[in-house]
Amino acid sequence: MSARRVTGGRLVVATHNPGKVREIGDLLRPFHVEPVSAGELGLPEPEETGTTFRANAELKALAAATASGLPALADDSGLSVAALGGEPGIYSARWAGPGKDFRVAMEKIEELLAASGSPDRSAHFTCALSLAWPDGHVDTFEGHIHGALVWPPRGTRGFGYDPIFVADGDSITFGEMDPDAKHAISHRAVAFRQLIDACF
Numbered sequence: 001m002s003a004r005r006v007t008g009g010r011l012v013v014a015t016h017n018p019g020k021v022r023e024i025g026d027l028l029r030p031f032h033v034e035p036v037s038a039g040e041l042g043l044p045e046p047e048e049t050g051t052t053f054r055a056n057a058e059l060k061a062l063a064a065a066t067a068s069g070l071p072a073l074a075d076d077s078g079l080s081v082a083a084l085g086g087e088p089g090i091y092s093a094r095w096a097g098p099g100k101d102f103r104v105a106m107e108k109i110e111e112l113l114a115a116s117g118s119p120d121r122s123a124h125f126t127c128a129l130s131l132a133w134p135d136g137h138v139d140t141f142e143g144h145i146h147g148a149l150v151w152p153p154r155g156t157r158g159f160g161y162d163p164i165f166v167a168d169g170d171s172i173t174f175g176e177m178d179p180d181a182k183h184a185i186s187h188r189a190v191a192f193r194q195l196i197d198a199c200f
Contacts, residue, residue, distance in 0.1 A: 003139040003198035006071060006131070008032045014064035014074035016045055017093075017100075019159030024075065027183060027192050031200045036070075043067050053077065053090055053128035054140050061132035069134050073195075077127040077187060079161045081109060081149065083118035092161065103153070106164050110151050121149045123165065125187040129195050139199060143190025158182060 008031075013024050016039040025035045038045070046063040050056035057076035064072035078092030088095045088105070095105040113121065124146040132138040146168050153163030155175025163175030167185060174182055183189050 004131075004133065004137055006031070006033060006199050010034045010036055010070050012036055012038055012041065012043070012064045012068050012070050012072035014038045014043075014060045014072045017159070020075055023159075023179075023183070023188060024073065024192075026179070027189070028073075031196070038064050038068075038072075041068055048076070048090070050076075051090070053126050054130075054142060056090060057128040057130035058132065058138050058140055061130035062136065062138060065132040065134045066136075071131060071133050074130050074132070075127055075188065075191075076130075077125060079109075079123055079125055079165065081113070081123045083116050083120040083122075084109070084112055087112075096160075102160050106153055106161060109149070109161075109164070113149070123147060123149050125161075125165065127187040127191045129188070129191040131195060131199055139195075141191045141194035141198070143187045143192070143194070145185060145187045145190065 011033045013021050013035050021037045028035050043064055046060055048056045050059055053076045057074045061072045061074035078089055080086040080089045096102045097104055124144055126144050128142045130138055130140040147166050149164050150166055154173045155163050158174045163173050165174050
């Protein structure tokens with residue numbers, strides 16, 4: 001089944017994370033849609049009960065599309081650390097606690113890596129992007145970027161785990177990187193290019 005195309009108008013960005021709203025809004029700007037966040041519309045955050053990034057992205061997109069009557073784009077993304085068996089993975093945001101304090105989450109990763117005794121600091125980001133419609137149609141795309149973790153955190157750009165992640169082939173963290181440079185290579189950008197090719 002081919003993906004459904006977006007032809008402009010309002011599009012709900014199904015997140016309450018201002019960093020994600022800003023980043024997805026920047027990526028959408030050339031495509032003549034008016035992004036509006038789930039937070040602005042007062043939509044509740046659905047419980048993320050999926051066991052994969054894809055399942056959680058689809059759950060969030062469908063909930064926002066159904067509640068708003070508009071097409072909705074949801075992202076589920078996270079950091080998987082090889083030496084920690086892929087954790088935090090789909091629980092990446094939850095590791096930051098109710099206050100969404102990613103400094104706490106980054107410190108937890110560093111403590112667990114130290115306790116593991118493993119010299120392996122490889123990690124990758126995954127992003128699943130789902131575009132859902134009020135009638136239940138949904139298209140999902142997935143992107144990845146591989147790299148390694150550094151400590152202490154570096155840079156104040158980006159959000160989440162960006163200050164400890166250096167992509168393969170780079171020497172600066174996502175937190176130090178110019179946003180346009182990050183948009184060109186990130187896991188979200190990889191998934192977004194697939195979405196644009198199929199749906200815009």
